[in-house]
Amino acid sequence: MVSNIVLALTALAGFSSITYAAIIFLHILSIIYCRIHCNKKREPPPPDKAPGISILKPLVGIDPNLADNLESHFTVDYPKYELLFCINDECDPAISIVKPLMSKYPKVDCQLFIGGHPVGINPKINNMMPAYLASKYDFVMISDAGIRISNESIPDLVFHMKDNVGMVHQMPITVHRKGFAALVEMVYFGCAQARVYIGGNLLGFLVPTGMCCLLRKSVLEDGGGIAQFGKYIAEDYFIAKYMLSRGFKVAIGSYWSLQNHGFYSISSHQARMARWSKLRQAMLPTLYVFDPLIECIALGIFTAWGSYYLYHVHPVVFFLCHLLVWFLLDYIQILGVYNDKLPFGKFEFAMAWMTREILTIFTYLQSLWSPDFKWKTGTYKLKWGGEAIKVKQKDYTVLNHLV
Numbered sequence: 001m002v003s004n005i006v007l008a009l010t011a012l013a014g015f016s017s018i019t020y021a022a023i024i025f026l027h028i029l030s031i032i033y034c035r036i037h038c039n040k041k042r043e044p045p046p047p048d049k050a051p052g053i054s055i056l057k058p059l060v061g062i063d064p065n066l067a068d069n070l071e072s073h074f075t076v077d078y079p080k081y082e083l084l085f086c087i088n089d090e091c092d093p094a095i096s097i098v099k100p101l102m103s104k105y106p107k108v109d110c111q112l113f114i115g116g117h118p119v120g121i122n123p124k125i126n127n128m129m130p131a132y133l134a135s136k137y138d139f140v141m142i143s144d145a146g147i148r149i150s151n152e153s154i155p156d157l158v159f160h161m162k163d164n165v166g167m168v169h170q171m172p173i174t175v176h177r178k179g180f181a182a183l184v185e186m187v188y189f190g191c192a193q194a195r196v197y198i199g200g201n202l203l204g205f206l207v208p209t210g211m212c213c214l215l216r217k218s219v220l221e222d223g224g225g226i227a228q229f230g231k232y233i234a235e236d237y238f239i240a241k242y243m244l245s246r247g248f249k250v251a252i253g254s255y256w257s258l259q260n261h262g263f264y265s266i267s268s269h270q271a272r273m274a275r276w277s278k279l280r281q282a283m284l285p286t287l288y289v290f291d292p293l294i295e296c297i298a299l300g301i302f303t304a305w306g307s308y309y310l311y312h313v314h315p316v317v318f319f320l321c322h323l324l325v326w327f328l329l330d331y332i333q334i335l336g337v338y339n340d341k342l343p344f345g346k347f348e349f350a351m352a353w354m355t356r357e358i359l360t361i362f363t364y365l366q367s368l369w370s371p372d373f374k375w376k377t378g379t380y381k382l383k384w385g386g387e388a389i390k391v392k393q394k395d396y397t398v399l400n401h402l403v
């Protein structure tokens with residue numbers, strides 16, 4: 001009995017060392033790869049060679065940056081595209097932002113689809129359905145409401161869409177906005193997310209996001225179009241899996257997509273992270289273990305114990321050295337992501353970094369706490385494997401109160 005416990009503890013301590021080595025490797029790999037391959041600006045192809053792009057823009061409600069974010073899609077430097085706005089409900093205030101922009105830019109090939117088409121639980125898919133069906137090009141791009149498109153984005157997506165590729169996705173980061181909450185978001189996307197996103201994709205893991213991605217419609221159509229993903233909330237992950245199952249590759253772009261939400265706070269960031277964590281755990285249950293272990297504090301405590309158990313290293317000394325190394329690696333990582341142009345100083349970074357690391361503990365607990373989660377006007381629950389059930393739906397008129 002005692003020897004079994006000793007054996008189990010030794011195995012657990014060994015597991016902590018292996019996990020630690022793997023994650024530090026991932027960290028260093030993503031830093032190097034980011035420096036070598038990312039932030040590469042590509043010119044748009046000449047008009048006669050540019051493939052047409054149908055940009056789907058699913059919208060719900062408005063925020064103070066929505067008009068700017070949408071306008072960037074009207075002025076983006078790409079020779080051949082159509083802009084398809086999608087709004088689920090006729091009383092959504094986003095209509096009052098889209099229509100004036102359509103009048104301001106009459107030369108842009110643009111349509112507004114109101115009403116959606118319910119093909120499943122995922123409200124983003126339902127919202128995009130009419131526009132997806134009407135899209136005229138084989139390259140369909142999804143650009144979420146919070147994305148401010150840059151001139152580099154579409155040429156980068158097109159560059160990576162080789163003949164054997166079915167989906168190209170860009171890692172999302174956030175643009176510089178005022179306030180501490182914005183800094184915390186910037187630190188999350190530029191450090192913790194970048195580590196797994198860049199490193200994971202490089203090692204061949206499927207880590208996509210549907211916030212800004214380019215899809216090959218002809219391949220989607222073979223399996224029933226985007227409607228087939230309506231039963232999941234994490235449609236991005238299942239689209240990527242589908243592309244692989246059809247023999248097409250999923251590629252990561254070498255430029256970023258820029259999130260520029262107008263409403264942001266620590267608590268909304270926290271709720272979003274917990275929602276994503278729930279999605280990941282339902283799709284890939286091993287992430288119940290690895291979601292916390294990929295983070296600095298949980299991994300540090302676990303490995304401090306493991307190295308004390310196996311090698312008698314003082315756990316406090318180990319933990320403090322670990323904090324310092326992780327902090328420095330994260331700083332180098334975010335410098336690479338933002339091309340050495342950080343809009344904040346080292347002290348601000350340290351404060352935001354520490355806050356974000358502490359928040360991860362609460363994010364994880366929050367993701368375990370309740371099986372339901374809210375997303376815009378709906379409340380959902382997930383089944384094992386990632387299929388979703390809708391628990392509650394608020395009336396769309398609530399969106400008017402967000403104005």
Ligand SMILES: CCCCCCCC/C=C\CCCCCCCC(=O)N[C@@H](CO[C@@H]1OC[C@@H](O)[C@H](O)[C@H]1O)[C@H](O)/C=C/CCCCCCCCCCCCC
Binds near residue numbers: 019211279
């Ligand atoms: C021994 C080492 C093991 C390492 C294990 C790594 C564990 C990974 C832990 C965390 C992963 C963080 C991933 C960051 C990016 C994902 C962000 C995310 O969760 N997005 C989900 C939600 O997106 C929105 O959902 C609604 C949708 O409508 C919107 O359009 C979306 O933007 C998204 O659905 C999930 C995507 C896939 C996540 C897969 C994670 C797999 C991680 C495996 C990484 C393995 C690295 C291996 C290193 C050795």
Ligand SMILES: O=c1ccn([C@@H]2O[C@H](COP(=O)(O)OP(=O)(O)O)[C@@H](O)[C@H]2O)c(=O)[nH]1
Binds near residue numbers: 125145
């Ligand atoms: O009920 C919904 C919820 C979301 N969306 C759209 O889905 C995209 C992603 O939504 P959000 O930014 O809330 O997702 P997150 O990135 O936080 O997961 C955005 O374009 C939303 O407008 C939608 O069309 N209907």
